[in-house]
Amino acid sequence: MNPLQKHVEELFAGYKPTRQVRELKDEILSNLEAKVADLAADGMEYSQAVEQAKAGIASIEGLIEGQVFYDVSRYRAELVQTALLYCLAAWIVTIPMRLVGIAGQLSLLLPAIAVILGIIYFAVRKPAAGDNRRIEPFDHAAAARNRKLAWILWSIFMLAMTASTTALHMGSNIWFGRPLHISGPYQFGVLAASYVRPLVSIVIPLLFNASIRLKLKYEAGENHVG
């Protein structure tokens, strides 16, 4: 990242990455680059030119409008589609686990969820394709908080699952009086699958990421009157 990009990133730190913000960011950066190129062409040293350009804009306060809106119908349709894809990907991951007798229920549950999501997708796709747009305000701060919470909870879940799997297998000698014995690829597969299985749940925090990304993608025009 060059010093101008860094300066612009700092100016916009804490602002929601909406379309309006992204465009203003690009505009300010391109103008700063033009200014530096111009000053350098006049014989000024590059670092001095950068400092002079940076001094020209020290704050963007008042240039960004607060409220952001998004198109709910299109957002919902693509979020369901994304959830369906994640669900199918998770199901594919569980297929090899079935060979070692693990994730049997998951292999049945995930396709069932995928079918339900598929039905929901067809139900929400129609309003999204029509002209009747439904616009709602987007609270980016709340969405970012929820996303953070989802990742924290998922991390705790993963830690707990990994710890319990480790305790169960590695402490096998203590709990069951039988030491862990890996005699071949099958036993290894069983052990590896029991560690990998909880990872499938990563689709949940990933959906929180997708939710923010899609709300920004379907951001309604800034001239919208709500």
Add this chain to the structure above:
Amino acid sequence: MGESSISSDLIRGSIDTIILRVLYEGDNYGYEIIKSISKYSDGQYELKEPSLYTSLKRLEAQGNITSYWGDESQGGRRKYYTVTPQGHETYRRNVDAWKMAKKMIDQLIESGEG
């Protein structure tokens, strides 16, 4: 310092018209608009960047200008502004209003002098 702050105060109310004047001569982007304004004032007035962006945003919201992104061949991805027919009309109206105000202010301030 004192002189430049006085001129800034006097000019502030006419920044939109000054920007419309620059764009009247052809589409342009932020930094070049600032340069043109500096050139027209013989280097005596330098428009601050935050004021430029605020003014451009206001003019665009009022429908006096529109914007488009230039292609990379023009040097980076620059946002260009162009005056709309309404903007042309606003510019002419503002210039007429300025001429009238100038005449009247001259009378008010300078009458009795000399």
